[in-house]
Amino acid sequence: MKFSVQRAAFIRYLADVQRAISSKTTIEILKGLKLDLFEDGLTLTGSNADISIESIISIADEEANLEIKEPGSVVLPARFFNEIIKKLPADTLTIETDNQRFLTKITSGPAEFMINGIDAANFPHLPEVGVNTTLAIPSDILRQIINQTVIAISNQESRPMLTGVHILIDNGELLAVATDSHRLSQRRIKISGLESAHYNIIVPGKALNELARMLDESSKDVEIQIAENQILFILGHTSFYSRLLEGNYPDTERLIPKNSETTIEFNAPELLHAIERASLLSHEGRSNVVKLTLDVKEQRAVISGNSPEIGNVEEALNFSNLTGEDLEISFNPDYMKDALRSFGQTQTTLSFTMALRPFTLVPTESEGDFVQLITPMRTAN
Amino acid sequence: MKFSVQRAAFIRYLADVQRAISSKTTIEILKGLKLDLFEDGLTLTGSNADISIESIISIADEEANLEIKEPGSVVLPARFFNEIIKKLPADTLTIETDNQRFLTKITSGPAEFMINGIDAANFPHLPEVGVNTTLAIPSDILRQIINQTVIAISNQESRPMLTGVHILIDNGELLAVATDSHRLSQRRIKISGLESAHYNIIVPGKALNELARMLDESSKDVEIQIAENQILFILGHTSFYSRLLEGNYPDTERLIPKNSETTIEFNAPELLHAIERASLLSHEGRSNVVKLTLDVKEQRAVISGNSPEIGNVEEALNFSNLTGEDLEISFNPDYMKDALRSFGQTQTTLSFTMALRPFTLVPTESEGDFVQLITPMRTAN
Structure with missing residues (x-):
């Protein structure tokens, strides 16, 4: 050579x-x-x-x-x-x-x-994908779908399926879901050209993370071929192969609440920064948790966190459209930070049922297409 | 409050x-x-x-x-x-x-x-320096002196004095020396205003490293006060106190060879890059060593490195003014890299006596004011 x-x-x-x-x-x-x-x-x-x-x-x-x-x-x-x-x-x-x-x-x-x-x-031979059907998804959209869902995968190998992102393609629509059983992220999007495709696969989250780093912000098509236990992404001169995870992904549709008792709107980056402050001290405590208190009558929303050794923090939040029942809810601030970062510069609507039931975050503008779900935590007080 | x-x-x-x-x-x-x-x-x-x-x-x-x-x-x-x-x-x-x-x-x-x-x-009280004499050294010069010498301090607490930089002020001249017993760096500089000062101190290298990060590239004076076991640097609104190391620093003057058998000149950054390549493989071997071969008759200078597992590397170097005896000398490339980085964009002259005796590097332009000394290594072949 x-x-x-x-x-x-x-x-x-x-x-x-x-x-x-x-x-x-x-x-x-x-x-x-x-x-x-x-x-x-x-x-x-x-x-x-x-x-x-x-x-x-x-x-x-x-x-x-x-x-x-x-x-x-x-x-x-x-x-x-x-x-x-x-x-x-x-x-x-x-x-x-x-x-x-x-x-x-x-x-x-x-x-x-x-x-x-x-x-x-x-050197081991590359997997043979050996299918003739090729799907095409624009690079920027694929990148967005991955970055929005992969945050919620599990890092624990004890339930291997949860380390992947569940991807369903049907009726010209792509549905991507990931959950580590404490939080869930779901993105749904119509993609033209997928009308006759039907797939139900679980792609390892680590592979998607690497793939996303190689995808650019262009609308150039990424070609995708899916076989029994392999998926192939073709990006110009580069081919990216990943194995698929085997098994049936849990039914996540039923986890997302249909109704809500309390709703409130925030500017996503503003809420993110407030959560970052509130979690500064809680990270040190034994349980990493912050508390959100919503008072509908007084039209007040307050985030708080504390560590017995260091001290505590409290902040009144800017919000709009707080309606429904009063609520006091505690959650892991890291889940909330991941969710809010995935929204970017938008308004977000939070919907709650009860203090101990999962709540959802959606971009206020486009409800239904993108949902983040977080399970709250039970606290001593 | x-x-x-x-x-x-x-x-x-x-x-x-x-x-x-x-x-x-x-x-x-x-x-x-x-x-x-x-x-x-x-x-x-x-x-x-x-x-x-x-x-x-x-x-x-x-x-x-x-x-x-x-x-x-x-x-x-x-x-x-x-x-x-x-x-x-x-x-x-x-x-x-x-x-x-x-x-x-x-x-x-x-x-x-x-x-x-x-x-x-x-909170512990700050040390009382309690002297009236204040020296002044421009910020950029102090920073340069520190960065040029502190690279050669020892990290081993077994000989605590060698973890510091030896500073001698006498006859209007400042002499700074550091050595870890494998290599040595010495800087000598006339500083106006120091004519009547006499000091012989050892300042911890870690303290000088922190101080250097706070010094800017301006010629603004840093005020210095030296007491029995403390040194105080005053930088505008900030006071930096360090303890001094106690004991007598070894006599380093006699370590620097007065004569040489072979000399050669290199462009410092070019030699640095060649050493970086030659050391890519040697880092993996048991002994981190590269070899420099100087052939005066053929006017050839070659750097080489090898690792039995990975392979080897050889590179003919650009140089000027190679004179004296032929030489084959082996050394730790990390020492050479530190020394060459401290020279910046200049020509450097290397002077050798014998293959197993320490050799020196000086900036070709200003011999005597700044010397780096490296002890070679004995190798099997």
């Missing part, structure tokens, strides 16, 4: 593939980056147990200016390779592997590295 | 004092920030076993707009206080302490914090 390439462009391709490679894996070859040089391009591949990423540098990419001298393959230690490429002195680099011992020479200007490579034949 | 102050200015004063406060100390009251409100200003004080910082907000500071309602003192938990102040909602904040129980109310806009304070009478 032998090729030369422009370093700056090569670094960009490398960065995407690097996301799939963990230096902590116990499978030695997965610490490696696979390079496959063909007649018309170079494929970089990284993989871990859950996701695989493949990026193709075509000879047509003028910025990369890939010059193919001799096709071939090798696996190189990813972390070192990455650091070496980043620190090379010249704009161009040349990589040459001897096809017997896989000893690889990296040259750039006066610097010459000799690195022990591994036979690429030992 | 009661006062109000502009939040943005208050945060700037707080940040300086915060440097002296560690949340890891076992002395509970030193986790606190002391506030002393007088008729004409507010003094903030933080301290740990080694350094103390005091910052005075005067009623004359228009940006701070300090309004004094009732003098008094209190100690507040520093970390919380800092976080609270940073997150307050309004431009102004008011602090009020009840002088019996030291319960402290912090208000800003609608937010109200009640924090348990401590009687300021329990």
Whole structure:
């Protein structure tokens, strides 16, 4: 194998593939980056147990200016390779592997590295998705759906399904739900072109988090292929594979209350900052909890938090449209912060039934499409 | 105690004092920030076993707009206080302490914090420096002297003196030296106004590191007072106290070789980058070492590094004025990197005697004023 390439462009391709490679894996070859040089391009591949990423540098990419001298393959230690490429002195680099011992020479200007490579034949094969149906979702919308729901996944492997986001595609509509059983986030959106698609899958949250970082704010389509136990996202020259979680996701529809006794509207960023203040002290206490007190007659909303050792905090909130019954409700401020951050610069409506029943937050403007649900906490007082 | 102050200015004063406060100390009251409100200003004080910082907000500071309602003192938990102040909602904040129980109310806009304070009478007193002689060194020069020498201090408490920088003031000249016994950095500089001063002190390196972060690039004088076991730096409204290390610093003058067998010149940043590449692999091996090979007849300088597991690297270096004997010398690349970074954008001259004797680096332009010395390593091959 032998090729030369422009370093700056090569670094960009490398960065995407690097996301799939963990230096902590116990499978030695997965610490490696696979390079496959063909007649018309170079494929970089990284993989871990859950996701695989493949990026193709075509000879047509003028910025990369890939010059193919001799096709071939090798696996190189990813972390070192990455650091070496980043620190090379010249704009161009040349990589040459001897096809017997896989000893690889990296040259750039006066610097010459000799690195022990591994036979690429030992690298695991990428999953075969093998379906012909391709869905398309604009990059910015996919990114938004992921960022809005993935906040509510569980980090606990004891219920593996809850570490994923449940995605239902039906009737031209995409429904994404995540819950860790203390809070839930649900996004529903009509996407044109999905009219004849029917899917019911659970995608690992970690994979979606990595994917979201690779998605840009453009409306360029991301192509999606879904098979029995794999999903493939195609972003231009990069393919992102994730396994799917098996099993039946719990029925979350019934968790979202249909009615409410008390409702109130806040500016989401303003409420977020007030919660941040109220939680400054509660983080230190044994139970991380803040209290919201709504007095309908006095038209007063107060958030408070306390830590027996440090002190307490109280703040009267700005709000609008407080109606219904008086209420005193306690909750984990971290859940509320995650939910409010996902709303961005909007008004949000909070709807409560009772002090110990879950309550919802929705963007005031577009009710129904995006719901955050938080289970309150029982407190001593 | 009661006062109000502009939040943005208050945060700037707080940040300086915060440097002296560690949340890891076992002395509970030193986790606190002391506030002393007088008729004409507010003094903030933080301290740990080694350094103390005091910052005075005067009623004359228009940006701070300090309004004094009732003098008094209190100690507040520093970390919380800092976080609270940073997150307050309004431009102004008011602090009020009840002088019996030291319960402290912090208000800003609608937010109200009640924090348990401590009687300021329990806070340790600041050291009394009690000398009348004041030296003055421009801020930018002091910062440079510290940054150039403090890199070579030892981190090991087994020889406490080597954790400090040795400072000698005599004949209008300041000499600063640090060594961890593997490398040494020495800076010598004439400073006008020091003609009649004579000092021989060891200042803890950690204190100097903190001080350097507070020094700006201006030529504004920093006032310095030195007593038996304390040093005080006065930077405008802020006083920085450090204890001095006791004992006799080793005689370092004799360590610096007077003659050399081989000399060579490099561009400091270029050599730094080459060393960074050569050390990429050696960091992984058991001994972190790179090798420099100088061939005078061929006029060739090569840096190389290797790790048996990963591979090796070799690079021909750009240089000028290579004269003397051929040489092959091995050294810890981290020492070399620290030394080269301290030179900035200049040419540097390296002078060697023998492969196992210490060698020196000096800026080519101003020999003698600034010397870095590195002890090479013995290697198997």
